[in-house]
Amino acid sequence: MLYLFxxxxxxxxxxxxxxxxxxxxxxAFILTIYLMPKxxxxxxxxxxxxxIYSLAPQTHQKKSKTPTMGGIVFLVTSIIAVLVCARxxxxxxxxxxxxxxxxxxIGMKDDLSKILGxxxxxxxxxxxxxxxxxxxxxxxxxxxxxxxxxxxxxFIPFYKYPLFDMKLFxxxxxxxxxxxxxxxxxxxxxxxxxxxxxxxxxxxxLSVFVYVGxxxxxxxxxxxxxxxxxxxxxxxxxxVMGSLVGFLWFNCYPAEIFMGDSGSxxxxxxxxxxxxxxxxxxLLILIGFVFVLETVSVIxxxxxxxxxxxxxxxxxxxxxxxxxxxxxxxxxxxxxxxIALISNLLALTALKIR
Numbered sequence: 078m079l080y081l082f083x084x085x086x087x088x089x090x091x092x093x094x095x096x097x098x099x100x101x102x103x104x105a106f107i108l109t110i111y112l113m114p115k116x117x118x119x120x121x122x123x124x125x126x127x128x129i130y131s132l133a134p135q136t137h138q139k140k141s142k143t144p145t146m147g148g149i150v151f152l153v154t155s156i157i158a159v160l161v162c163a164r165x166x167x168x169x170x171x172x173x174x175x176x177x178x179x180x181x182x183i184g185m186k187d188d189l190s191k192i193l194g195x196x197x198x199x200x201x202x203x204x205x206x207x208x209x210x211x212x213x214x215x216x217x218x219x220x221x222x223x224x225x226x227x228x229x230x231x232f233i234p235f236y237k238y239p240l241f242d243m244k245l246f247x248x249x250x251x252x253x254x255x256x257x258x259x260x261x262x263x264x265x266x267x268x269x270x271x272x273x274x275x276x277x278x279x280x281x282x283l284s285v286f287v288y289v290g291x292x293x294x295x296x297x298x299x300x301x302x303x304x305x306x307x308x309x310x311x312x313x314x315x316x317v318m319g320s321l322v323g324f325l326w327f328n329c330y331p332a333e334i335f336m337g338d339s340g341s342x343x344x345x346x347x348x349x350x351x352x353x354x355x356x357x358x359x360l361l362i363l364i365g366f367v368f369v370l371e372t373v374s375v376i377x378x379x380x381x382x383x384x385x386x387x388x389x390x391x392x393x394x395x396x397x398x399x400x401x402x403x404x405x406x407x408x409x410x411x412x413x414x415x416i417a418l419i420s421n422l423l424a425l426t427a428l429k430i431r
Contacts, residue, residue: 094288097162098312102319105151105158109323113150117327117334120144125192143332146188148340151320152181158316167309168225172217173350174313179213180259180346184338200338207256210342214255217350218248227304227354234360234424237300237431254358255349261368262345264375264394269332271396271410273325275367275417276344277318282364282421283351284314289428290355300431302356310354317347330407360427366420367413371395 090096120126125144156174163170186209187200194200201209221227229247230239243250266272289295291308321344327333336344345368352361362369374395381389390398399409 094291094308094311098315101158101162101312101316104161105154105316105319106323108154108157109151109320110326112154113147113324113327113334116147116150117144120146120334143335145192145335145337146185146339147324147328147334148181148184148336148338148343151317151324151336151340152177152343154323155313155316155320158319159313162316163312164309167306168220169307169310169354170313172220172225173310173347175220176213176217176255176346176350177313177317177343179216180210180255181339181343183209183213184263184340184342187342188337188339210256210259210346211252214252214259214346215248217255217346218251221251221353222248225306225354230302230356232302232356232359234357234363234427235430239302250358251353254353254361255346257372258349258352258361258365258368259342259345261365261372262348263338263341265368265371265396266336266341267394268396268400268406268410269330270325270328271413272341272344272368273321273328273336274414275365276348277321277325278417278421279348279361279364279368280314280318280321280351282424283348283355283357283361284311284318285425285428286355286357287311287314287351299428301428304354304356307354310351313347314351317344330410357427360424363420363424367417370416374398 121144125146126142155177159165159170159174165171183201183206187206191200200206222229229243229245231241231243231247231250232239262272262276265275286301287304288308288311289299289301290304291306291311293303293305295301296303324334324336324340328336348365349361352358352364357364371394374390375393377389378393381387391401392398396409396413400406
C-alpha cells in the first residue's frame with residue numbers, strides 16, 4: 078500500500094525498502110502490544126490453556142493455566158504490516174506470506190486439537206503433521222521455482238561460487254530445509270521466551286543476507302549470490318520481528334501466554350524460507366544453532382534409547398536436561414539467548430569472509 082504512494086503520488090520516501098521495513102516493524106509491534114492483552118483475556122475466558130505433557134519437569138505443571146496460541150496474534154499483525162508496507166505483487170513476498178499462512182494453519186489445527194482434547198497428545202499425529210508440513214513446503218517451493226524464478230544453485234558458507242546446480246532436486250532440498258527449521262523451532266519452544274529471541278536474531282541475520290542479495294551493487298561488492306527481487310522480503314522479516322518483539326513482552330519469564338504450534342511451526346518455516354532465498358541453507362546451521370542443538374539432542378536421545386536402551390540426557394530436548402539438573406528456568410533461557418547471539422554474530426562474518 079505504501080509503495081503506491083511512491084508510484085502514484087511520487088512520494089519518493091516510500092520507494093526505499095529500508096523505510097518501509099522500519100514502518101512495518103513498528104506497525105507490527107504496536108498492533109501486537111495492543112491486541113495481545115485482549116487475546117490473553119479472551120483465551121482465559123475460553124480456557125484455551127496450554128495442556129502440559131505429563132512427563133515434563135514438575136515445574137511446568139504450574140503453567141497449565143497459561144493460555145496458548147499467541148502465535149495467531151503475531152502472525153495476523155505481521156501479515157497486516159506486510160499488506161500495508163510491502164509490494165504484494167512481488168513473487169517472493171507472496172511465497173513468504175504463503176509459507177507463514179500455511180504453516181500457521183497447520184499449527185493452529187494442532188493447537189486446537191490439544192486444547193479441545195485437554196491433552197498434549199491430542200493434537201495431530203506425528204505422521205499427519207509431517208505430511209501436512211511437507212505439503213505446505215512443497216507448495217512454497219514450487220512457487221519459488223516457477224513464479225519467483227529462484228535459481229537452483231547450491232552454495233556453501235565462506236565460498237563465493239556455487240558448487241553445483243541442484244536442478245529439480247532443489248525442490249526436495251527446499252522442502253527439507255523448511256520442514257526441518259519448522260520442527261526445530263517447535264522443539265525449542267519449551268520455556269518462556271526460549272524460542273522467541275533466537276527466532277528474532279535468526280530472522281535479523283537472514284534479513285541482512287536477503288537485503289544484500291536483493292541489491293545488485295551490494296551483492297556484487299560482497300560477492301554474495303544475487304537474487305533479484307528478493308529484497309522486498311526484508312519487509313516481511315521486519316514485520317515478523319516487530320510482532321515477535323511485541324509478543325516477547327508477554328512471553329518473557331514468567332510467560333503470560335505461549336506461542337503454541339501456530340506460532341512456532343510458522344516462524345520456523347519462515348526462517349527456513351529466508352535461508353533458501355538468500356542461499357544460506359547450510360549457514361542456517363550456525364544462524365539457528367540453538368534450534369539445531371535442541372533438535373540434535375532429541376535425535377541423540379531417541380537413537381540412543383532405541384539402540385542401547387540408555388539415555389544420554391536426563392531429558393530431551395536439552396533445555397529440559399538442564400531443568401532436571403536444577404538450573405533455574407530464567408538462567409537456562411538467558412544462556413541460550415547468549416548462545417544464539419554469539420552464533421548469529423559469527424554467521425554474519427560470512428558477509429565479508431568469502
